[in-house]
Amino acid sequence: MDILRAPASHDAADADRLTVACAQITPIWLHRDATLAKVADTITRAANEGCQLVCFGEALVPGYPFWIERTDGARFNDAKQKAIFARYLDQGVDIDRGDLASICTLARTHRIAIYLGLMERAADRGGHSLYCTLVYIDRDGVIRSTHRKLQPTYEERLAWAQGDGHGLQVHALDAFRIGGLNCFENWLPLARAALYAQGEDLHVSVWPGGLHNTHDLTSFIAKESRSYVIAVSGLMRASDLPDDAPARADILANSGEFLANGGTAIAGPDGRFLVDPVVGREALIIAELDHAVVRGERQNFDQAGHYARPDVTRLVVDRTRQRIAEFIDP
Secondary structure, eight states, X not given: OEEEEOOOOSSOOGGGEEEEEEEEOOOOTTOXXXXXXXXXXXXXXXXXXXXXXXXXXXXXXXXXXXXXXXTTTTOTTOHHHHHHHHHHHHTSBOTTTTTTHHHHHHHHHHTOEXXXXXXXXXGGGTSXXXXXXXXXXXXXXXXXXXXXXXXXXXXXXGTOOXXXXXXXXXXXXXTEEEEEEEGGGGGOHHHHHHHHTTTOOEEEEEESSOHHHHTTHHHHHHHHHTSEEEEEEOOEEGGGSOTTOTTHHHHHHTOOSEEEOXXXXXXXXXSOEEEEEEESSOEEEEEEEEHHHHHHHTTTOOTTTTTOOTTTOOOOOOOOOOOSOOOOOO
């Protein structure tokens, strides 16, 4: 894995400086524990490079459901689709079970915050549906938010359940307040506004991988919010499919060289790229951010501050964790 480092600003004050890493890596597809081990190695590398935050792509653990569009995934009550989903579910991340315990320990040991995209097997929803979840772990190794994707996109709806607003939260990290969204959620103005309203000035957008997803939207969100924007993507080459991948032959027959080609990028609060999209290779992409640049850009436009008109338009956000039952015990 290459290490790519953006030129650092020599003018940033220590209190304003935050060094971030974007991990554009492939999963060990549909192997939860092996992929978590690769994530752990990458966290250590980022910490050794002096990073205070490391971010990973959407559904990295145990991998994006690439099979659906390549194996006639919409066929109803199909034995093959049931078998693939059973494997996917088995390899989902159960946070309550402690599947992220080793990652939390690394965060605490290295004093590094983490945004990690994963497939959550949610115990509080019965344990047999999967949620595309973005987890934030702070530098004390504490899971501070688990944001379940509000609306799976297109074929994703055949594998993922709808999330809720519980994880629409931002977190203080040194001078910054950071928040994140999964994939096409980043196109949702109201979801973005829910984060802006909480003072977000570093936005993390996570993707399964695809230059078409990141080359325009990253810069737009940065300009709209006057914030730094990290767009971190996964990567998946046909050659990365494990030999035991379900429906492997069908997937390969309907794929080119890449199932997901990356596209990780970082934009500054003026919309210009600090790091141009990185395509086609695994890389740890590192950049130094300066909070003073955010403050300067907010001088003429502040989404949730002096440019807002809450007397005219307001947003209501329900952050209740949705559950099918509420139990009242004696």
